Amino acid sequence: MHAIRAEGLIKRYGGTTALDGVDLEVPVGKVIGILGPNGAGKTTAVRILATLLRPDGGRAEVGGHDVVRDPVRVRGLIGLTGQYASVDEGLSGTENLVLLGRLLKLSKTQARARASELLERFELTEAAGRPVATFSGGMRRRLDLAASLVGRPRILFLDEPTAGLDPHTRGELWGVVRELVADGTTVLLTTQYLEEADQLADRITVIDRGKVAAEGRPAELKRRIGGQILHVRPTLRNDLDAVARILAELTGRTPACDENTWLLSAPADDPMLVSALVRRLEQAGIPADELGLRLPSLDEVFLALTAAARRNAA
Numbered sequence: 064m065h066a067i068r069a070e071g072l073i074k075r076y077g078g079t080t081a082l083d084g085v086d087l088e089v090p091v092g093k094v095i096g097i098l099g100p101n102g103a104g105k106t107t108a109v110r111i112l113a114t115l116l117r118p119d120g121g122r123a124e125v126g127g128h129d130v131v132r133d134p135v136r137v138r139g140l141i142g143l144t145g146q147y148a149s150v151d152e153g154l155s156g157t158e159n160l161v162l163l164g165r166l167l168k169l170s171k172t173q174a175r176a177r178a179s180e181l182l183e184r185f186e187l188t189e190a191a192g193r194p195v196a197t198f199s200g201g202m203r204r205r206l207d208l209a210a211s212l213v214g215r216p217r218i219l220f221l222d223e224p225t226a227g228l229d230p231h232t233r234g235e236l237w238g239v240v241r242e243l244v245a246d247g248t249t250v251l252l253t254t255q256y257l258e259e260a261d262q263l264a265d266r267i268t269v270i271d272r273g274k275v276a277a278e279g280r281p282a283e284l285k286r287r288i289g290g291q292i293l294h295v296r297p298t299l300r301n302d303l304d305a306v307a308r309i310l311a312e313l314t315g316r317t318p319a320c321d322e323n324t325w326l327l328s329a330p331a332d333d334p335m336l337v338s339a340l341v342r343r344l345e346q347a348g349i350p351a352d353e354l355g356l357r358l359p360s361l362d363e364v365f366l367a368l369t370a371a372a373r374r375n376a377a
Contacts, residue, residue: 064090064091065088065089065090065091065124066089066090066091066092066093066125066126066217066218066249067087067088067089067095067112067123067124067125067218067249067251068087068088068089068123068124069085069086069087069088069108069111069112069121069122069123069124070086070121070122070123071084071085071086071120071121071122072084072085072086072087072108072111072118072120072121072122072123073085073118073119073120073121074104074107074111074116074118074119074120074273075119080273081104081107081273082104082107082108082111082118082121082273083104083272083273083274084120084121084274085104085108085121085270085273085274085275086275087108087123087268087275089218089249089251090249090265091249092244092247092248092249093244093249093250093265093266094240094244094249094250094251094252094263094264094265095250095251095252095264095265095266095267095268096252096253096254096259096260096263096264096266096267096268097109097251097252097253097254097267097268097270098253098254098255098257098260098267098268098269098270099253099255099269099270099271100255100271101255103270103271103272103273104270104272104273105222105223105253105270106146106222106223106253108253108270109143109220109222109251109253111123111130112125112130112220112251113137113138113141113143113220114130114134114137114138117131118130118131125137125140125141125218126140126141126217126218128140139214140216140217140218141216141217141218141219141220142211142212142213142214142216142218142219142220143211143219143220143222144204144207144208144210144211144219144220144221144222144224145222146222146223146226149207149210150195150203150206150207150210151195152194152195152196153194153195153196154194154195155191155192155193155194155195156182156187156190156191156192156193156195156198156206157175157178157179157182157191157192159195159206159210160174160177160178160181160182160206160209160210160213161174161175161178163210163213163214164177164178164213167213167214169213177213178191178213181209181212181213182209184209184239185205185206185208185209185239186205187202187205187206187209190202200227200228200232201228201229201231201232201235201236204224204225204228204232204236205235205236205239207224208221208224208236208239212243216248217247217248217249218248218249218250218251219243219248219249219250219251220250220251221240221250221251221252221253222253223253223254223255224236224252224254225237225254225256225259226255233256233259237259237262237263240252240263241263250263252264260281261281264281265280266278266279266280267279267280267281267284269284282358284364285358285359285364286358291330291331291332291334291356291357291358291359292328292329292330292331292356292357292358292359293310293313293314293328293329293330293331293336293337293340293355293356294326294327294328294329294353294354294355294356294357295310295326295327295328295340295344295351295353295354295355296324296325296326296327296351296352296353296354297325297327297349297350297351297352298350298351298352299349299350300325302349302350303320303325303327305347305349306327306344306349306351307320307327309340309343309344309347310327310329310340311329312343313331313336313339313340313343314329314330314331314336316329316330317329326353331356334356336356337354337355337356340354341354
């Protein structure tokens with residue numbers, strides 16, 4: 064039932080411990096997001112699971128095969144898209160995919176057919192004959208993802224696949240990932256984009272300083288830091304101080320204020336505070352462009368969880 068299972072993974076580089084007892088489970092046909100700041104150990108974990116690194120401790124299985132004892136079988140099941148494009152810039156899109164197909168022991172006919180299929184799927188057919196050096200960043204990332212699918216992997220590792228892409232291109236790649244999962248592919252996604260994990264992942268594992276800080280569904284992690292967030296954006300900047308006082312009186316908390324967007328927010332456990340806030344604003348004659356109650360954002364959850372993990376480690 065699990066495409067990936069890791070227990071107590073440890074990896075050291077000299078005096079630095081990159082992974083310090085990481086456990087991980089990825090069910091078949093699901094997307095698991097691994098979140099963490101730079102240097103948290105995300106890429107190290109992926110490289111171990113993809114048989115590119117040997118762990119110094121613990122064990123891991125991918126597709127039921129041990130990554131240390133049976134790496135060849137593991138490699139036959141997986142695809143990997145790293146943080147940087149791995150395609151040859153001097154070759155065309157078609158030539159890159161055909162080359163990979165031949166390396167995977169496809170016949171010339173099979174390799175060309177698979178390349179054509181993937182180029183069409185990733186909307187690269189018109190540019191297929193051009194050198195990759197002439198591709199935009201988004202086109203290169205789409206080609207890189209296509210390259211990881213030449214062998215029809217059952218399990219796909221995506222290591223920060225949309226790093227550096229504009230929001231439009233990032234959204235396009237999200238659509239591709241959803242299609243792959245709908246076709247039965249299991250995806251392990253590492254990312255620093257909280258919105259990306261919120262959009263794609265069935266479950267999230269937060270790693271910080273080589274340890275698992277938290278794990279669960281996005282909604283569960285949001286609830287873990289407690290309550291909901293009452294937020295309001297006054298129409299007039301001059302009303303910020305007055306609205307902040309009203310929020311503080313209603314919630315008993317000092318509200319956070321974004322000076323750029325004029326958005327004030329404070330934790331609130333009672334949903335009736337929304338109607339109370341509306342009444343107070345009406346009584347004060349203060350108009351608002353936005354008002355509501357929401358779960359904490361994944362950004363807020365991430366900051367809270369990693370901060371808590373660091374306090375516990377201190």
